Amino acid sequence: MTGFVDLRDVQLAYSGHGTETLALDGLTMxxxxxxxxxxxxxxGCGKSTLMKLATGLIRPQAGTVEVAAREVDGPVSIAGMAFQNPSMLPWRTTLQNVMLPLEIVQPHRKRLGRERAAYTQLAEELLSVVGLAGFGAKYPWQLSGGMQQRANLCRALIHDPELLMLDEPFGALDAFTREELWQVMRDLHAEKGFTTILVTHDLREAVFLADRVFVMSARPGRIIVEHEISFPRPRPIDLTYEAGFNDIVHELRGHIAEARAAA
Incomplete structure (x- = not known):
């Protein structure tokens, strides 16, 4: 089946210090x-490598990577990205950090000068959606880690991407803040409808947020299990404490344990 994001028989190896490490081999999703x-x-199974392939930051040695029915041969302009470390520029306000992609990504870069007021309003609306109304003038050092990650999500979405790539975006946060941001992410996805790929070590997070969970083997990575998550949306956070939810979490944990044992 061809998807909006389509990787077929992908192989990628890293070279260094006279050795070559096969990161992905025969990965299809x-x-x-x-x-x-x-x-x-x-x-170390290659989850973050997969993310770099899908956004065009690196290219495979074999196989194909397509996004929106076009082969990826460079950075994908329709993608937004958020990482575990928000990496906000300390000399820019929160609002200025959120608007940074507009200075880089076309056609927004061309329009920014004459449409700055409209873009500023959009950024302020996004900040309000994630619970940061009134914080646009604050600098990153004046925000908590959870607040910085909320702003990071806004920055990833400001240019209205069709594809959102999330690499462990909530991994460094405390449990309560993580759950708050899961719900923020749930609501943003429901409202905007963008395609999302989340790379995570947190199985509860994966099951709560995803329509499908892909399990990778140990290195060299490939997809060994696809698990459809059929809980109806919108999912309440209390779902994460129910038996059926935790049964899926334990099943996924079992697949990963088997993958580690087979390495």
Missing amino acids: AVNRGEFAAVVGPS
Whole structure:
């Protein structure tokens, strides 16, 4: 099946210090338009490498990578990205940090000068959606880690991307803040409808947010299990404490344990 994000028989190796490490081998996966997919697996299995391939930051040695039915041969302009470390520029206000992609990504870069007021309003609206109304003038050092990550999500979405790539965006936060941001992410995805790929070590996070969870093998990584998550949306956070939810979490944990043992 061809997806909005489509990787077929992908192979990628890293070279260094006279050795070559095969990171991915025979990886095939397809994510449909508007779908929320999560990718889990053992440490070092190539989850973040997969993300770099899908956004065009690196290219495979073999196989094909397509986004929106076009082969990826460079950075994908329709993608937004958020990482575990928000990496906000300390000399810029929160609002200025959120608007940074507009200075880089076309056609927004061309329009920014004459449409700055409209873009500023859009950024302020996004900040309000994630609970940061009134914080646009604050600098990153004046925000908590959870607040910085909320702003980071706004920055990833400011240019209205069709594809959102999330690489462990909530991993450094405390449990309560993580759950708050899961719900923020749930609501943003429901409202905007962007295709999302989440790379995470947190199986509860994957099951709560995703339509499908892809499990990767140990290195060299490939997809070994696809698990559809059929809980109806919108999902309340209390779902994460129910038996059926935790049964899926334990099943996924079992697949990962098997993958580690087989390495």
